[in-house]
Amino acid sequence: MARIVGLVGKANVGKSTFFAAATLKAVDIAGFPFTTITANKGVAYLRAPCVCKELGVEDDPVNSACIDGVRMVPVDIIDCPGIIRGAHQGKGLGNQFLDEVRRADALIVVADAAGATDENGQPVPAGSHDPVDDVRMLEEEFDLWLLGILRKDWEKIVRTAQSRREDIGVHLETKLTGLGMTRRHIASAVDNLGLNASMALNWSQDELSRFVTELRKSSKPLIVAANKADKDHAEEGIERLKQAGYEVIPTCAEAELVLRRATNAGFIRYTPGDRDFEIVEASKLSGGQRNALEIIREKVFNKWGSTGLQDVINSAFFRLLDNITVYPVEDAEKLTDHQGRVLPDCYVVPRGTTAREFAGHIHTELGESFIFAIDAKTKKRLGEGHKLNENDVIQIVAAKARR
């Protein structure tokens, strides 16, 4: 429902460190029923202002956590295998890489901003490799792979569409659904390029290539995590990435991992996304630990404001995927579930989700037997087609009550 974000990039940029940090429970969350965790799929958390503040109530969260009015809401992310040149021909873990990426709805491209690793992830002097190349390689490999898939059946697809006088989108969609690409993505790619879909057989190789690139951009939007921002020469790399037109956020995955571990050990107080941390009991820390924390403060917080991880995750889910947070309740007056817990859950859903679709997200039966919804803030009745807004608190009234 909130869709999935994939962590991608070449070897040794810090993808696994990012994944470990992002999925390390920094908060206590009772249960999150609809997530299956596999080897490289995990639960990360979005940071959102909790509606409890706005409503002036004390909440009792279940599927998420509320830390001083900040909701940490679970979302799915996957750590994809490293990509190398030639991946589209199956080089390295190419096939595995593309199999993971096809599941992702948006990508966080982790890059080595310090430019201290070459194309294959081998160490080189800092500043000697341009991180822009790494993002480009990923885009190029993906595009070549997609082009290969499309070329295979291009004539057949286009001829079928033309003979039936149907839009190519209809036939392309069947071919591309497994890649997370829909008719909407196809149509927007055609439109953005000003191509004529009914003349698709006459598209030049160049037009087909540009179509593929546009399709990737609309179906797998990306943001760059300019990682290792704590290292020398990182500013240069970050500047280059920005100049190249990418949406870039400086990150320090390693620092975030240290901070979450220190939080869990009770050494510091820190909520992911905070712009500083507080040492709880300095006497508990060894000299080395205190030193490490001071370095993080100096090289990360004083320089960049935060570790950047939370900003990247939030940007991917809220901006790239245009999701909103919505709070389901079973009693719109008391704002509770059937156990009397106030604002128990917070869901991340695409903007434009209707009241009935939201009911279906909570429980299939609830969607099927939907009668109407109640906006707990205004107490107004909402019909099935009503589009929900950010931070709505919604009661679903259905024929078959959820047990």
Ligand SMILES: Nc1nc2c(ncn2[C@@H]2O[C@H](COP(=O)(O)OP(=O)(O)O)[C@@H](O)[C@H]2O)c(=O)[nH]1
């Ligand atoms: N200085 C610095 N090193 C980092 C950072 N993130 C990861 N690393 C280091 O980079 C190396 C590669 O990290 P890893 O997560 O295994 O990269 P992956 O191959 O992309 O999954 C490891 O030695 C990490 O400790 C960071 O933000 N700053």
Ligand SMILES: [Mg+2]
């Ligand atoms: Mg890794």
